Structures are given as structure tokens and as C-alpha cells.
Amino acid sequence: MATVAYQINKEKLEKAAFILKTVAHPTRLAIVDLLSQNEKLSVNDICGVLGCEQSLLSHHLINMKLKGILRSEKDGLNVFYSLKEREVMKLIECIEHCDCNY
Amino acid sequence: MATVAYQINKEKLEKAAFILKTVAHPTRLAIVDLLSQNEKLSVNDICGVLGCEQSLLSHHLINMKLKGILRSEKDGLNVFYSLKEREVMKLIECIEHCDCNY
DNA sequence: TTATTATATGAAAATACATTCATATATTTG
DNA sequence: CAAATATATGAATGTATTTTCATATAATAA
Numbered sequence: 150m151a152t153v154a155y156q157i158n159k160e161k162l163e164k165a166a167f168i169l170k171t172v173a174h175p176t177r178l179a180i181v182d183l184l185s186q187n188e189k190l191s192v193n194d195i196c197g198v199l200g201c202e203q204s205l206l207s208h209h210l211i212n213m214k215l216k217g218i219l220r221s222e223k224d225g226l227n228v229f230y231s232l233k234e235r236e237v238m239k240l241i242e243c244i245e246h247c248d249c250n251y
Numbered sequence: 252m253a254t255v256a257y258q259i260n261k262e263k264l265e266k267a268a269f270i271l272k273t274v275a276h277p278t279r280l281a282i283v284d285l286l287s288q289n290e291k292l293s294v295n296d297i298c299g300v301l302g303c304e305q306s307l308l309s310h311h312l313i314n315m316k317l318k319g320i321l322r323s324e325k326d327g328l329n330v331f332y333s334l335k336e337r338e339v340m341k342l343i344e345c346i347e348h349c350d351c352n353y
Numbered sequence: 354t355t356a357t358t359a360t361a362t363g364a365a366a367a368t369a370c371a372t373t374c375a376t377a378t379a380t381t382t383g
Numbered sequence: 384c385a386a387a388t389a390t391a392t393g394a395a396t397g398t399a400t401t402t403t404c405a406t407a408t409a410a411t412a413a
Contacts, residue, residue, distance in 0.1 A: 162280045165346040169275035175268045217352035236349045244267040247338045249319035
């Protein structure tokens with residue numbers, strides 16, 4: 150075996166995997182996509198557009214917020230979510246250029 | 252609720268999620284990273300570098316190959332894997348610029 | 354103050370994914 | 384051909400993630 154130079158930061162990869170995992174779900178990707186096109190949206194807005202069950206959507210949103218991808222602000226009855234980490238938008242674009250099997 | 256323009260291709264997002272999921276794992280990310288720095292490596296090479304159990308590594312590699320991210324070629328006793336879809340390298344870089352919670 | 358609406362919460366059930374282990378196959382070497 | 388080496392396979396197990404459901408909370412409106 151050739152000696153393989155390997156200087157990858159293991160922590161870095163674990164962090165990357167952690168974030169990727171959060172986004173690697175059709176509904177959550179759709180949320181990112183939606184929020185990249187709309188400054189902020191209420192849970193209900195998103196619910197309506199995605200046709201996702203309210204409680205399930207809440208779980209997703211809270212999870213994404215917890216992981217630092219989204220932020221939220223309350224306004225009366227509504228809670229508006231927005232992209233906190235706009236970098237993740239690029240993931241979708243990046244993947245689009247892939248020519249993997251599906 | 253404001254009418255939200257939503258013209259996202261659902262299929263596109265499902266495909267993206269599918270690929271992201273494949274890569275969203277520390278070991279598999281490390282494999283991508285390794286193979287972005289080395290044209291091709293045998294299972295054994297990777298095993299040695301990552302300190303990953305052979306059978307588990309095989310599972311990962313075959314899975315990634317199945318999903319079109321890697322390719323493999325046999326040479327005697329060895330099987331060499333290489334990146335088929337080099338675009339995925341960019342995912343790691345992209346994520347690095349994120350400032351999410353971890 | 355009761356009803357309504359929007360969102361969150363938590364536990365349970367369902368599903369998917371990762372890991373291990375024992376073993377198979379295929380190739381090379383003595 | 385037997386032994387050794389590299390890789391693959393598949394079933395069993397363990398673990399994590401997703402979904403559902405019933406219900407709670409909080410804000411507003413009647």
C-alpha cells in the first residue's frame with residue numbers, strides 16, 4: 150500500500166456530516182429552498198406550500214433551528230422562520246450539478 | 252398568508268436529498284475527502300488510513316458506488332475505488348463555510 | 354371569558370440506517 | 384493444490400430518524 154497522506158481534520162468532517170444530515174431530507178431541503186426565495190415565512194405558509202402536516206413541520210423547523218440553520222421570530226400568533234445560514238442554499242445548487250444515480 | 256410562489260421540482264429535491272444522505276456520514280465524507288486527494292485507493296488503503304473495519308468499509312464503498320458517487324476497478328486482489336462524481340467534493344468545502352451550531 | 358387559530362411538545366410507533374459477525378468468493382503465491 | 388490475502392455478502396442486531404397522534408400553550412377575537 151502506498152503511504153497515503155491523510156491530514157483531514159476528523160472533527161471538521163463530523164461537523165460537516167452533522168450539518169449535511171440535517172439538510173438531507175426532501176422536506177427540509179424544500180424548506181431551505183423556499184426560504185431562499187422568501188425572506189421569511191410562517192409555519193402555516195410553509196405548511197400550505199409543502200402540504201406537510203403541521204406538527205411534523207414544526208418538528209422539522211425546530212430541529213433545523215436547533216442546528217443553527219434557521220432562526221425564528223414570533224409575531225402574534227405566527228412564528229416566522231428564516232434562513233440563518235444562507236450557505237446551505239449552495240448545497241442544493243451544488244448537488245444539482247451532480248450526475249449521480251438515482 | 253401571502254401567496255408563495257413555489258415552483259420547486261419535487262423530484263429534484265428528492266434526488267438531492269438522496270445524494271446528500273449518502274454523503275452525510277463522517278466515514279463516507281472522509282472517503283470522499285481522501286479520494287479527492289488521491290486518484291484511486293484500494294479498500295485496504297482506505298481501511299488503513301481511516302481505521303475502519305474492512306467489512307463495514309466495504310458496505311460503505313459499495314453503497315456509495317451504487318449511488319453513483321464512486322466507481323471501482325479491480326486489479327488482481329485489489330479493488331480500487333475512485334471518485335466518479337467529483338462535484339461532491341464541493342459539498343465539504345461548502346459546509347466548511349457554514350457557521351451552524353454543532 | 355370562551356372560542357378560535359397558530360404553533361409546540363412529547364410519547365409511541367414506524368421506518369430507515371449503521372454496525373457486527375460469520376462466512377463466501379476470487380486471486381495470487383508457494 | 385493448499386495457504387494466504389483482499390474484498391464482498393447477508394443476516395442479525397443495534398441505533399437513530401421520521402412520522403403520527405393526542406394534547407398543551409399562547410395569542411387574539413368575539
